[in-house]
Amino acid sequence: MVQEVRKGPWTEQEDFQLVCFIGLFGDRRWDFVAKLSGLNRTGKSCRLRWVNYLHPGLKRGKMTPQEERLVLELHSKWGNRWSRIARKLPGRTDNEIKNYWRTHMRKKAQEKKHAPSPSSSSSNISSSSSNNPSVDSLTTQETGKESFYDTGGPGDMLTSTEKNIEEQGKSENVYSIDDIWKEIALSDGYGIIPVYDGYSEESCNFSCPLMASPTMEYSSDSLWQMNEEEPKMFLPIDQFIPNYEHEGAYVTG
């Protein structure tokens, strides 16, 4: 008998299971993870859940004015290449940016179009585009740390054309990713909101076969460098379950 694939909202237990198995097998073999984890989900669904929600590197909360500006500028440059734009905003997902654009930025972009006065913007959005130095410098950060999208896969999944484009940017590298974060943090006191914290095993009846060392700390570098031949147990168990805005309201469907 073939079980029907589950759809819809993820349960806490599913999340936990998924995170455990990603810890085991890495975050590239989605079909493998989906099958072996016992989750009755597609690999795609697992990937989406991980990338958009469970990934430890995710930021939450409102877009900062800097991020907002960057999104606007990059969108003017690249159009709806959300994943690409997301790579320039560490901790943000394509989905998040896409949603954000739909709700906020599109409105602003339209406003800007209709009222191109330089003082009309309420959020410091520069009216520029590809030759804006701030964008060019901010968009050339492929060299060092990468956003959570760049999970260490061969060639960062870029096509050769895209790689060429990215290479062009590298030659003009000005900021490091840390500089971007510093700038963001300094400018409005914004910090990375912890995605996971203090989740106790007792609240989830799934027994994970993998218990990572409690001393192991999450490091974005090691995570991104994870390679599928040598899956690293990078996820401290007490960081598995997100606590942000879902406290007490977790879907159990």
Add this chain to the structure above:
DNA sequence: AACGATCTCAACCGCCCAACG
């Protein structure tokens, strides 16, 4: 307080592409 309108965002769908046999 009730109700409708609007917004937000998690999740799905379908297409495309690269890798592999």
Add this chain to the structure above:
DNA sequence: CCGTTGGGCGGTTGAGATCGT
């Protein structure tokens, strides 16, 4: 070279939350 398959991406949907009247 061709077919198959898995993964990535952009577009879209819909349920729940929030806002306005």
